[in-house]
Amino acid sequence: MQKRVLPLGFVAATTLLATSISAQAETLTQFFQKSHIDGQICSYYFSRLYGTPDTPNASAYSLAGRLDVITAPFLTGFRVGVSFYTANSLGTQSSDPARIDKTLMGIGSSINTLGQAYLQYSQPWLTVRVGDQLINTPWLNRVGGR
Template structure:
Protein backbone atom coordinates (compact mmCIF):
# COMPACT_ATOMS: atom_id res chain seq x y z
CA UNK A 1 0.00 0.00 0.00
CA UNK A 2 1.25 3.49 -0.78
CA UNK A 3 0.50 5.11 2.59
CA UNK A 4 0.80 2.50 5.38
CA UNK A 5 0.28 5.14 8.09
CA UNK A 6 -3.18 5.92 6.72
CA UNK A 7 -3.91 2.21 6.36
CA UNK A 8 -3.02 1.51 9.99
CA UNK A 9 -5.08 4.47 11.23
CA UNK A 10 -8.07 3.23 9.23
CA UNK A 11 -7.55 -0.31 10.57
CA UNK A 12 -7.53 1.04 14.13
CA UNK A 13 -10.85 2.84 13.64
CA UNK A 14 -12.51 -0.01 11.74
CA UNK A 15 -11.00 -2.64 14.04
CA UNK A 16 -12.28 -0.77 17.08
CA UNK A 17 -15.77 -0.63 15.64
CA UNK A 18 -15.65 -4.28 14.61
CA UNK A 19 -14.16 -5.31 17.97
CA UNK A 20 -16.96 -3.62 19.91
CA UNK A 21 -19.71 -4.80 17.56
CA UNK A 22 -18.82 -8.51 17.62
CA UNK A 23 -17.81 -9.02 21.24
CA UNK A 24 -20.26 -11.91 21.72
CA UNK A 25 -18.91 -13.81 18.71
CA UNK A 26 -15.26 -13.34 19.70
CA UNK A 27 -15.61 -14.80 23.18
CA UNK A 28 -14.21 -13.58 26.49
CA UNK A 29 -10.47 -13.41 25.61
CA UNK A 30 -11.06 -10.85 22.84
CA UNK A 31 -14.12 -9.07 24.18
CA UNK A 32 -12.36 -8.38 27.48
CA UNK A 33 -8.97 -7.70 25.91
CA UNK A 34 -7.19 -4.36 25.75
CA UNK A 35 -6.30 -2.07 22.84
CA UNK A 36 -4.29 1.13 23.12
CA UNK A 37 -1.92 3.07 20.95
CA UNK A 38 0.26 6.08 20.36
CA UNK A 39 0.73 8.68 17.67
CA UNK A 40 4.41 9.63 17.37
CA UNK A 41 6.34 12.37 15.61
CA UNK A 42 10.14 12.43 15.60
CA UNK A 43 12.40 15.13 14.13
CA UNK A 44 16.06 14.15 14.39
CA UNK A 45 19.14 16.15 13.32
CA UNK A 46 22.87 15.36 13.44
CA UNK A 47 24.98 18.47 13.14
CA UNK A 48 28.67 17.95 12.44
CA UNK A 49 31.22 20.74 12.52
CA UNK A 50 33.24 19.22 9.70
CA UNK A 51 33.13 19.67 5.94
CA UNK A 52 34.15 16.01 5.54
CA UNK A 53 30.91 14.74 7.15
CA UNK A 54 27.61 16.32 5.98
CA UNK A 55 24.87 17.14 8.48
CA UNK A 56 22.08 14.54 8.54
CA UNK A 57 18.38 14.74 9.37
CA UNK A 58 15.24 12.62 9.49
CA UNK A 59 11.55 13.25 10.18
CA UNK A 60 8.97 10.56 10.80
CA UNK A 61 5.40 10.21 11.98
CA UNK A 62 4.16 6.88 13.31
CA UNK A 63 1.24 4.92 14.70
CA UNK A 64 1.83 2.28 17.40
CA UNK A 65 -1.08 -0.06 18.16
CA UNK A 66 -0.92 -2.46 21.15
CA UNK A 67 -3.31 -5.43 21.36
CA UNK A 68 -3.66 -7.83 24.30
CA UNK A 69 -6.20 -10.56 24.98
CA UNK A 70 -7.76 -11.14 28.36
CA UNK A 71 -6.52 -14.21 30.22
CA UNK A 72 -7.96 -17.52 29.02
CA UNK A 73 -7.36 -21.22 29.70
CA UNK A 74 -6.41 -20.71 33.34
CA UNK A 75 -4.06 -17.73 32.86
CA UNK A 76 -2.78 -17.69 29.26
CA UNK A 77 -2.83 -14.56 27.13
CA UNK A 78 -1.53 -13.17 23.83
CA UNK A 79 -0.15 -9.77 22.91
CA UNK A 80 1.08 -7.93 19.83
CA UNK A 81 2.14 -4.43 18.78
CA UNK A 82 1.79 -3.15 15.23
CA UNK A 83 3.82 -0.19 13.98
CA UNK A 84 3.69 1.96 10.89
CA UNK A 85 5.97 4.96 10.25
CA UNK A 86 6.21 7.39 7.36
CA UNK A 87 8.73 10.12 6.50
CA UNK A 88 6.07 11.98 4.43
CA UNK A 89 8.55 12.50 1.59
CA UNK A 90 10.86 14.65 3.74
CA UNK A 91 14.02 12.55 3.40
CA UNK A 92 16.94 14.43 1.82
CA UNK A 93 17.68 13.65 -1.83
CA UNK A 94 21.36 13.13 -0.92
CA UNK A 95 21.51 9.75 0.92
CA UNK A 96 24.53 10.95 2.94
CA UNK A 97 22.28 13.58 4.55
CA UNK A 98 19.60 11.06 5.58
CA UNK A 99 19.94 9.92 9.20
CA UNK A 100 19.02 6.23 8.86
CA UNK A 101 19.01 5.57 12.63
CA UNK A 102 15.46 6.94 12.93
CA UNK A 103 13.64 4.51 10.60
CA UNK A 104 16.09 3.27 7.97
CA UNK A 105 16.40 4.26 4.33
CA UNK A 106 12.79 3.74 3.24
CA UNK A 107 10.17 6.50 3.12
CA UNK A 108 7.72 4.21 4.97
CA UNK A 109 8.05 1.14 7.17
CA UNK A 110 5.57 -1.16 8.93
CA UNK A 111 6.52 -3.81 11.47
CA UNK A 112 5.31 -6.20 14.13
CA UNK A 113 7.00 -4.79 17.24
CA UNK A 114 5.77 -7.33 19.80
CA UNK A 115 4.31 -10.82 19.53
CA UNK A 116 4.20 -12.84 22.72
CA UNK A 117 2.36 -15.46 24.73
CA UNK A 118 2.11 -15.13 28.49
CA UNK A 119 0.94 -17.07 31.51
CA UNK A 120 -0.32 -15.21 34.61
CA UNK A 121 -1.41 -16.97 37.79
CA UNK A 122 -1.09 -16.41 41.56
CA UNK A 123 0.91 -13.17 41.25
CA UNK A 124 3.37 -14.67 38.73
CA UNK A 125 3.81 -13.57 35.10
CA UNK A 126 5.82 -15.54 32.54
CA UNK A 127 6.10 -14.07 29.04
CA UNK A 128 7.86 -15.49 25.96
CA UNK A 129 8.33 -13.97 22.54
CA UNK A 130 9.28 -10.60 21.08
CA UNK A 131 8.44 -7.89 23.62
CA UNK A 132 9.27 -4.41 24.91
CA UNK A 133 11.24 -4.63 28.12
CA UNK A 134 11.14 -2.20 31.02
CA UNK A 135 12.67 -3.89 34.06
CA UNK A 136 15.02 -2.77 36.84
CA UNK A 137 17.84 -4.55 34.98
CA UNK A 138 17.02 -3.41 31.46
CA UNK A 139 15.11 -0.22 30.72
CA UNK A 140 13.04 0.43 27.64
CA UNK A 141 14.82 1.46 24.45
CA UNK A 142 12.54 3.97 22.79
CA UNK A 143 14.79 6.68 21.36
CA UNK A 144 13.63 6.19 17.78
CA UNK A 145 10.30 6.00 15.98
CA UNK A 146 10.25 2.16 16.25
CA UNK A 147 10.79 1.01 19.86
CA UNK A 148 13.31 -1.80 20.36
CA UNK A 149 11.86 -5.19 21.24
CA UNK A 150 13.71 -8.27 22.47
Protein backbone atom coordinates in the same frame (compact mmCIF):
# COMPACT_ATOMS: atom_id res chain seq x y z
CA MET B 1 -52.65 -23.92 -6.43
CA GLN B 2 -50.64 -26.19 -4.19
CA LYS B 3 -49.78 -25.18 -0.61
CA ARG B 4 -46.28 -25.70 0.69
CA VAL B 5 -45.73 -26.25 4.38
CA LEU B 6 -42.30 -25.92 5.98
CA PRO B 7 -41.43 -28.91 8.12
CA LEU B 8 -41.31 -28.15 11.84
CA GLY B 9 -37.72 -29.46 11.98
CA PHE B 10 -36.59 -26.86 9.41
CA VAL B 11 -38.15 -24.01 11.40
CA ALA B 12 -36.59 -25.28 14.64
CA ALA B 13 -33.15 -25.67 13.02
CA THR B 14 -33.30 -22.17 11.51
CA THR B 15 -34.31 -20.66 14.87
CA LEU B 16 -31.53 -22.56 16.67
CA LEU B 17 -28.95 -21.41 14.08
CA ALA B 18 -30.03 -17.76 14.41
CA THR B 19 -29.84 -17.99 18.21
CA SER B 20 -26.39 -19.61 18.02
CA ILE B 21 -25.06 -16.90 15.67
CA SER B 22 -26.44 -14.19 17.97
CA ALA B 23 -24.79 -15.80 21.02
CA GLN B 24 -21.45 -16.12 19.19
CA ALA B 25 -21.60 -12.46 18.13
CA GLU B 26 -22.28 -11.45 21.74
CA THR B 27 -19.37 -13.61 22.98
CA LEU B 28 -17.05 -12.07 20.38
CA THR B 29 -18.17 -8.56 21.38
CA GLN B 30 -17.45 -9.32 25.06
CA PHE B 31 -14.03 -10.75 24.09
CA PHE B 32 -13.06 -7.50 22.33
CA GLN B 33 -14.44 -5.38 25.17
CA LYS B 34 -12.28 -7.27 27.69
CA SER B 35 -9.17 -7.16 25.47
CA HIS B 36 -6.74 -4.29 25.92
CA ILE B 37 -5.62 -2.16 22.96
CA ASP B 38 -3.43 0.91 23.29
CA GLY B 39 -0.58 2.63 21.55
CA GLN B 40 1.57 5.66 21.14
CA ILE B 41 2.37 8.01 18.29
CA CYS B 42 5.50 10.16 18.12
CA SER B 43 6.91 12.70 15.71
CA TYR B 44 10.69 12.94 15.45
CA TYR B 45 12.93 15.40 13.62
CA PHE B 46 16.71 15.15 13.86
CA SER B 47 19.35 17.23 12.16
CA ARG B 48 23.13 17.13 12.13
CA LEU B 49 24.72 20.46 11.26
CA TYR B 50 28.41 19.83 10.61
CA GLY B 51 29.39 23.36 9.57
CA THR B 52 31.98 22.13 7.09
CA PRO B 53 31.84 22.00 3.30
CA ASP B 54 33.36 18.48 3.30
CA THR B 55 30.47 16.86 5.21
CA PRO B 56 26.90 17.67 4.15
CA ASN B 57 24.35 18.50 6.84
CA ALA B 58 21.93 15.64 7.43
CA SER B 59 18.36 15.55 8.70
CA ALA B 60 15.47 13.12 8.98
CA TYR B 61 11.80 13.20 9.92
CA SER B 62 9.72 10.30 11.13
CA LEU B 63 6.14 9.82 12.27
CA ALA B 64 6.31 6.69 14.39
CA GLY B 65 3.91 4.63 16.42
CA ARG B 66 3.33 1.53 18.47
CA LEU B 67 0.15 -0.54 18.71
CA ASP B 68 -0.20 -2.96 21.64
CA VAL B 69 -2.89 -5.66 21.85
CA ILE B 70 -3.48 -8.01 24.79
CA THR B 71 -6.41 -10.33 24.32
CA ALA B 72 -9.01 -11.14 26.94
CA PRO B 73 -8.52 -14.50 28.65
CA PHE B 74 -9.72 -17.49 26.61
CA LEU B 75 -9.69 -21.26 27.08
CA THR B 76 -9.64 -20.83 30.88
CA GLY B 77 -6.50 -18.74 31.28
CA PHE B 78 -4.67 -18.12 27.99
CA ARG B 79 -3.89 -14.62 26.64
CA VAL B 80 -1.93 -13.37 23.63
CA GLY B 81 0.08 -10.14 23.56
CA VAL B 82 1.38 -8.45 20.42
CA SER B 83 3.14 -5.11 19.79
CA PHE B 84 3.55 -3.66 16.30
CA TYR B 85 5.94 -0.77 15.58
CA THR B 86 6.03 1.49 12.54
CA ALA B 87 7.90 4.61 11.40
CA ASN B 88 7.34 6.55 8.19
CA SER B 89 9.09 9.59 6.73
CA LEU B 90 5.94 10.60 4.81
CA GLY B 91 8.09 11.46 1.78
CA THR B 92 10.10 14.16 3.58
CA GLN B 93 13.60 12.66 3.20
CA SER B 94 16.21 14.16 0.88
CA SER B 95 16.83 12.43 -2.43
CA ASP B 96 20.56 12.54 -1.60
CA PRO B 97 21.33 9.67 0.83
CA ALA B 98 24.32 11.64 2.26
CA ARG B 99 21.87 14.30 3.52
CA ILE B 100 19.69 11.82 5.46
CA ASP B 101 20.34 11.30 9.17
CA LYS B 102 20.30 7.51 9.32
CA THR B 103 19.55 7.19 13.05
CA LEU B 104 15.76 7.02 12.59
CA MET B 105 15.01 4.48 9.87
CA GLY B 106 17.97 4.65 7.55
CA ILE B 107 17.52 5.77 3.97
CA GLY B 108 14.23 3.90 3.48
CA SER B 109 10.89 5.68 3.59
CA SER B 110 9.45 3.42 6.29
CA ILE B 111 10.19 0.57 8.64
CA ASN B 112 7.72 -1.82 10.29
CA THR B 113 8.26 -4.63 12.74
CA LEU B 114 6.53 -6.94 15.16
CA GLY B 115 8.26 -5.84 18.35
CA GLN B 116 6.71 -8.28 20.80
CA ALA B 117 4.62 -11.42 20.75
CA TYR B 118 3.87 -13.76 23.61
CA LEU B 119 1.45 -16.41 24.84
CA GLN B 120 0.53 -16.33 28.52
CA TYR B 121 -1.24 -18.86 30.70
CA SER B 122 -2.46 -17.62 34.07
CA GLN B 123 -4.22 -19.14 37.06
CA PRO B 124 -4.44 -17.75 40.61
CA TRP B 125 -1.39 -19.79 41.64
CA LEU B 126 0.69 -19.68 38.42
CA THR B 127 1.55 -17.37 35.50
CA VAL B 128 3.70 -18.55 32.59
CA ARG B 129 4.73 -16.44 29.57
CA VAL B 130 6.38 -17.78 26.44
CA GLY B 131 7.72 -15.61 23.62
CA ASP B 132 9.40 -12.27 23.07
CA GLN B 133 8.98 -9.77 25.88
CA LEU B 134 9.87 -6.09 26.09
CA ILE B 135 12.30 -4.90 28.72
CA ASN B 136 10.51 -2.25 30.76
CA THR B 137 12.51 -0.73 33.63
CA PRO B 138 13.04 2.88 34.75
CA TRP B 139 16.43 2.81 32.96
CA LEU B 140 15.34 1.11 29.75
CA ASN B 141 11.66 1.64 28.95
CA ARG B 142 9.31 1.14 26.00
CA VAL B 143 8.83 4.86 25.31
CA GLY B 144 10.95 7.25 23.28
CA GLY B 145 14.38 6.76 21.89
CA ARG B 146 15.34 6.04 18.35
